Amino acid sequence: MTALSTAPAKTVQRPGRPVGGPLVLRWTMFLAVGFPAYLVWEPAGASGGVAQLLALALLGLWLASAVFGRFSVWEFRHPARVGMMVWLLVSLLSYAALMAGMSGxxxxxxxxxxxxxxxxxxxxxxxxxxxxxxxLTREDVRRAVGWMLAGASVSGLVAALQFTTLTNPVDWLATLLPGFQDNGSGTPFQPRGSFTRVAGMTMHPIELGVVSSMLLPLSIWWGLFSTWSKAWRRWVPAVMLAICCVATVSRSAMLGLFVSAAVMIPYLPRTARRWALVAGPAFLIVLFVAIPGMVSTLFGTATAGSSDPSITARTDDYPLAWTLLVQLPVFGHGPGTWMPVNAMDIFDNEYLFTAVTMGVVGLAGLVIYLLVPALSSMLAARHAPDPELRLLAGSVAAAMFVALASSAAFDSMSFKSFALLVPIFVGLAGTVWLLVLQQLNQTPGIERSTGNHATRKKYGGRPWIR
Known part of the structure; x- marks a missing residue:
């Protein structure tokens, strides 16, 4: 248990603090998965996604609050923040090398x-x-996660309409929002066998499959422990996310489901574990009956091996990636700068993409960024004193391990929904770490932060935003 003790804890009274965090944060979490990633505000160009703009506003508020002494930047320390800072540092070094001409x-x-x-x-x-x-509290997490899962349910509804009608509701939405435009980066439909796989609100079917498999464990936690909605409504997000995984007809979604189940199921309450063993086969049977040919298509794509062109296209990337890496091995050619003319030269592997664009330093930073929150959440789950907190930590760990595994299947950080969902889970990894630390220290109350005596005396645990 002492492995979790990074700093002493304290009790903080925060009158008037909104449950679930500020409204702008909850809307950002909703829109990160519930608004089309390729529909952007025209004046801001390709960086004009609504969720991205709101997230940048959150960063501005955080920095302004730190400058004006609303809190100490050393508060709320947790291992996942270390991974985030390493990723930021190596990214800035690669960016600086590009701008200074060191990358050619x-x-x-x-x-x-x-x-x-x-x-x-x-x-x-x-x-x-x-x-x-x-x-800072379980109810905060339940409320904020509920908003995010509501966005995922909207994406699932869009995916279901795309899959059954082969029409894209996003096209209708674009006509209702003046000032927004489709920047052309989305692939809402793509053939796979006898089916047409769909992307929902994300940029590509692979991204939808990965994002859905990351969120599914959290939706199960929310379904089991959320108290502010009727029982049947609490399971709507889980059902919609399962539909998304199927509608993508994606190996990456299947991989994500396997990884998330392997990580999360051991942390389920005993009765829920038994139900999980029943639900998996039952879901396959329903899928087999409801959508003829889907099970065989999924099985065929998973076992195609080297006979599948999409797999050989990925393995053919290795010689090119090695050649480019040898040219600039330390900081790479610059973050985000690989824009090949030939579509066959696109790196469908985030680790290869990062090695080429940010060098071995960037590759190491990416692995640390994804792995540290995964491991710290597993450690928190191991020491969590009650089933709800244990499953919450296990669900966050499952999402981060899915991100680790699936990044080998596509250039994940180039896709906006994924690139915004990962930092959400990194933040949740910090929250569960601190919640478990609170309970292990057995301090009365649960609204607390970390920090030394001087920090507590000076700042009094005041929120950075009300």
Whole structure:
């Protein structure tokens, strides 16, 4: 248990603090998965996604509050923040190397791509810092996660309509929002066998499958322990996320489901574990009856091996990636700057993409960024004193391990829904770490933060935003 003790804890009274964090944070979490990732506000260009703009606003509020002494930047310490800071540091080093000319000559388009990549990174940092700073109680987490799962349910409804009608409701939405435009980065439909797989609100069917498999464990936790909705309503997000995984007809979704189940199921309450063993086969039977050919298609894509062109296209990337890495091995060619003319040269592997664009330093930073929250959440789950907190920590760990595994299947950080969802889970990893630490220290009350005596005396645990 002492492994969790990073700092002494304290009790903080926060009158008037909104449950679930500030409204702007909850809306950002909703829109990160519930609004089309490729529909942008035209004046802001490719970085004009609504969720990204709100996340940047959150970062601005956090920084302003720190400057004006609303809190100490050393408060709310947790291991996942270390991973985030490492990722930020290596990203800035690679970006600086590009702008200083250390990465060779660069075009205007490449520098603009690096700027967009950096803005997306800063938006994610705003989410991580805000979540850990604002979600201090279990009810905070339940309420904020409920908003995010509501967004996922909207995406699931869109995916279901796309799959059954082969029409895209996002096209209708774009006509109702003046000032917004489709930036052309989305792939809402893609053939797979005898089916057409769909992307919902995300940019690509693979992204939808991965995002859904990351959120599914959290939706099960919410269904079991949320108290502010009727029982049947609490399970709507889980059902919609399962539909998303099927509608993508994706190996990445199947991999994500396997990883999330392997990590999360051991932390389920005993009765829920038994139900999980029944629900899996039952879901396959319903799928087999309701959608003829779906089970065989999923099985066929999973066992195709080297006969599948999409797999060989990925393995063919390794020689090119190695050649480019050897040219600039330390900081790479610049974050986000790989824009090949030939579509076959796109790296469908985030680790290869990061190695080429940010070098071995960036690759190490990416692994640390994804792995530290996963391991710290598993450690928190191991020491959590009650079933609800144990499953919450296990669900966060499952999502981060899905992110680790699926990043080998597509260039994940280039997709906005994924790139914003990961920092949300990094922030939740910090929250569950501190919640478990609170209970282990057996301090009365649960609204607390970390910090030394001088910090407590000076800042009194005041919130950074009300």
């Amino acid at each position: 000559t660069s075009t205007v388009a490449e520098r603009a791509a690096a700027d967009r990549w950096l803005l997306l990174l800063m938006a994610g940092i705003g989410l991580t810092l805000s979540i850990t700073q604002c979600l």
